[in-house]
Amino acid sequence: MADKKMVEEITSMDVDFAQWYTDIVRKAELIDYTSVKGCMAIKPDGYAIWENIQAELDKRFKETGVRNVYMPMFIPESLLEKEKDHVEGFAPEVAWVTHGGLEPLQERMCVRPTSETLFCDHYKNNVHSYRDLPKVYNQWCSVVRWEKETRPFLRSREFLWQEGHTAHATAEEAQERTEQMLNVYADFLEDFLAIPVVKGRKTEKEKFAGAEATYTIEALMHDGKALQSGTSHNFGDGFAKAFDIQYTDKDNTLKYVHQTSWGMTTRLIGALIMVHGDNEGLKLPPRVAPVQLCIIPIQQKKEGVLDKAYELRDRLKASVRVKVDDTDKTPGWKFSEAEMRGYPLRLEIGPKDIEAGKCVLVRRDTREKIEIGLDEVETKVCELLDTIQKDMLEAARAHRDAHTYVARNYDEFVKTFNEKSGFVKAMWCGNRECEDKIKADLAVTSRCIPFEQEKLADTCVCCGKPAQKMVYWGRAY
């Protein structure tokens, strides 16, 4: 019975995962398409998720000394061009502003695809002494990248994100900050979004344009594809040299700053959908859910039922994000609707319950129905929300672990990717040629070189030469 499909409008994920994803995004009313190609209208239920992500992340950032700022959305072409690798990486996908009103601009400007150059320009003017360091700034904004193909949340031409940009006196401090923020991201995904991640470093091929080193957290989606869910870059002094950001140190010599940047985006909402969702719809972990508990009155026209529902809401609203579905749909409709929208917990209350002093709680994650006394609602709801949060993380971890494979030679490697989908752990020699071959053969990329290394073999899975590192490989969004 648990497998019975109740929401017919949602395509089953095993029939067509991409269609399933699109259905959820639309039916759970997270976004709508707009007249602007590749740009979405984020609807209230989708934006509320982003607001919760934003509030929690912002709090965690500030605990590490981050301060928020705001930079322009336009970047003059000359500024974008200052760092060679950076401009090469982004030039193909920027949108250009060429006119101001009716007059052509003397110099065209792009709409920021990312703001390294603006922060560098700012730091150049504001960093003079070691006393001015570190600068630990972040901004919440949207950026534009002219993607060829777009998908809601996963790849849109404009998306919301935060971008942290820091400048430090020493290379060590920059490295520390790079790793610190990666850890903030990883903890946030696990604690708040119930998404387990693999932490590690990107290969040279996969690193950010202009970075010395790029670190990443990689999550595994339900279909076995990987999603890069956050990145943290150490720029060394590359940008500082390109933009001439120098300070006078204690010893009265001029030194270049060392910089980092790190970002997370609305793509996380896509991750929430694809990690936790099922054929009934969205499934939100309690901590991020805009509505944690939905109260569904049964026979709500009967005397006292709605009053009791409102009374429960008022008792709970101090500790839980709660709403009463008092629309005049049938209860069955409301159950399905609550599931489609991913509310972690729902409470059913009708005349029989009221008479017996009870109500029914139903978990979204397991569909388990639990009868409780009306006097214990506050404690049970809070307990259950905690349990659901934990269980969802464990379920996601179990799924990821069950879809993480090991390959010791190329035959195993190819066979695994042909037959399974997920992460494959394998040894790598460190050469770009092997990454290129693997990508050409299998459309598989290196996801990361995990911090937690295991020695699976002595030789590279691809070329057979001595291995340097164990790498997570996968097909990615």
Add this chain to the structure above:
RNA sequence: CGGGGUGUGGCUCAGUUUGGUUAGAGCGCCGUCUUAGGGAGGCGGAGGCCGCUAGUUCGAAUCUAGUCACUCCGACCA
């Protein structure tokens, strides 16, 4: 950007092959009555110049060309 698919009330689609008056269905929506513990039923309504533009024709949702959007598979990216 290359390849495939799709555009007809809010949604899902029929009608296009073979051009022919007022363009259909189901669901949803509005009103109302009856219902109510897993997507209820009756009655009465509203809503579409068929993605857009040009062309062919006495006549175009239907044929032709172009264009735009969405979607899927690649290449690129968070």
